[in-house]
Amino acid sequence: xxxxxxxxxxxxxxxxxxxxxxxxxxxxxxxxxxxxxxxxxxxxxxxxxxxxxxxxxxxxxxxxxxxxxxxxxxxxxxxxxxxxxxxxxxxxxxxxxxxxxxxxxxxxxxxxxxxxxxxxxxxxxxxxxxxxxxxxxxxxxxxxxxxxxxxxxxxxxxxxxxxxxxxxxxxxxxxxxxxxxxxxxxxxxxxxxxxxxxxxxxxxxxxxxxxxxxxxxxxxxxxxxxxxxxxxxxxxxxxxxxxxxxxxxxxxxxxxxxxxxxxxxxxxxxxxxxxxxxxxxxxxxxxxxxxxxxxxxxxxxxxxxxxxxxxxxxxxxxxxxxxxxxxxxxxxxxxxxxxxxxxxxxxxxxxxx
Ligand code: PEP
Ligand code: MN
Numbered sequence: 468x469x470x471x472x473x474x475x476x477x478x479x480x481x482x483x484x485x486x487x488x489x490x491x492x493x494x495x496x497x498x499x500x501x502x503x504x505x506x507x508x509x510x511x512x513x514x515x516x517x518x519x520x521x522x523x524x525x526x527x528x529x530x531x532x533x534x535x536x537x538x539x540x541x542x543x544x545x546x547x548x549x550x551x552x553x554x555x556x557x558x559x560x561x562x563x564x565x566x567x568x569x570x571x572x573x574x575x576x577x578x579x580x581x582x583x584x585x586x587x588x589x590x591x592x593x594x595x596x597x598x599x600x601x602x603x604x605x606x607x608x609x610x611x612x613x614x615x616x617x618x619x620x621x622x623x624x625x626x627x628x629x630x631x632x633x634x635x636x637x638x639x640x641x642x643x644x645x646x647x648x649x650x651x652x653x654x655x656x657x658x659x660x661x662x663x664x665x666x667x668x669x670x671x672x673x674x675x676x677x678x679x680x681x682x683x684x685x686x687x688x689x690x691x692x693x694x695x696x697x698x699x700x701x702x703x704x705x706x707x708x709x710x711x712x713x714x715x716x717x718x719x720x721x722x723x724x725x726x727x728x729x730x731x732x733x734x735x736x737x738x739x740x741x742x743x744x745x746x747x748x749x750x751x752x753x754x755x756x757x758x759x760x761x762x763x764x765x766x767x768x769x770x771x772x773x774x775x776x777x778x779x780x781x782x783x784x785x786x787x788x789x790x791x792x793x794x795x796x797x798x799x800x801x802x803x804x805x806x807x808x809x810x811x812x813x814x815x816x817x818x819x820x
Pocket of ligand 1: 571654655676706738
């Protein structure tokens with residue numbers, strides 16, 4: 468079991484929590500003592516009711532850990548900084564949602580330069596664009612590869628936006644690191660453990676998309692590969708799972724967002740483009756994602772959606788993206804106001820993950 472103590476807990480309160488646990492004959496260990504003190508109990512506590520722990524003064528959350536992804540659930544929470552001084556953004560700060568936008572694929576040098584400018588003008592803080600494209604069919608456009616990474620780097624320099632791009636194999640990581648700011652693991656590669664191990668040694672943040680059939684535990688374990696190797700800068704991205712439904716490309720599991728926001732300390736993004744596969748639904752799901760606690764969104768935005776080389780059915784225009792950014796900022800501000808009202812603050816939670 469993990470006890471997350473209140474952010475404001477003093478050293479004395481932390482010691483009091485540990486002594487209370489010792490009185491219960493439990494051996495407790497402080498596993499993180501920075502901003503969010505965290506105490507781990509190794510003993511079997513299955514027969515002790517959760518309120519026994521949640522009522523100890525100073526305890527904020529009670530987590531019954533069934534998963535092995537201990538570090539992804541409890542590591543010290545730190546917002547992830549990307550970009551350089553003038554365009555630095557904080558991911559997961561809780562203060563504002565973060566918007567990543569851009570075309571599905573880098574289609575050429577001029578195309579990504581134009582799209583970077585348009586995305587930025589419409590409110591993007593991160594430019595997305597695939598250079599290595601893991602396509603479902605071998606006959607579809609496979610991306611420009613390393614050439615695409617170089618164009619992205621030029622777009623970054625011209626626009627000032629940090630860039631996000633996918634790597635599909637360990638061999639691509641070193642080169643990609645010199646061109647991009649955030650590395651993406653796509654849904655099809657969430658189970659690529661050699662890739663995850665390589666990214667665990669990277670200095671860059673990683674956006675880890677959920678595989679289309681992964682449970683939340685499997686997804687957290689994929690994150691754990693990187694966190695346990697030393698890369699704590701992992702952003703989880705819900706991009707829809709495969710269900711029996713055929714009206715949409717995937718089904719966005721907003722339950723997962725709510726579960727993760729209550730259990731993991733890693734930031735959670737939602738990709739409503741791949742999640743729905745339909746341009747007409749992107750705005751609705753983007754707003755819903757922010758309303759249920761997502762820290763940011765990744766959206767496919769193209770200067771001319773109908774001409775997009777890949778995923779044209781789900782690409783939206785820069786104007787449509789701008790409207791989403793405006794709505795989401797308003798929704799986020801309204802909900803934060805509610806969360807900060809003391810009367811509405813949630814009691815200590817019991818979490819099963
Ligand atoms: C993408 O972001 O372009 C992509 C291929 O996404 P996913 O891995 O979620 O399908
Ligand atoms: Mn795509």
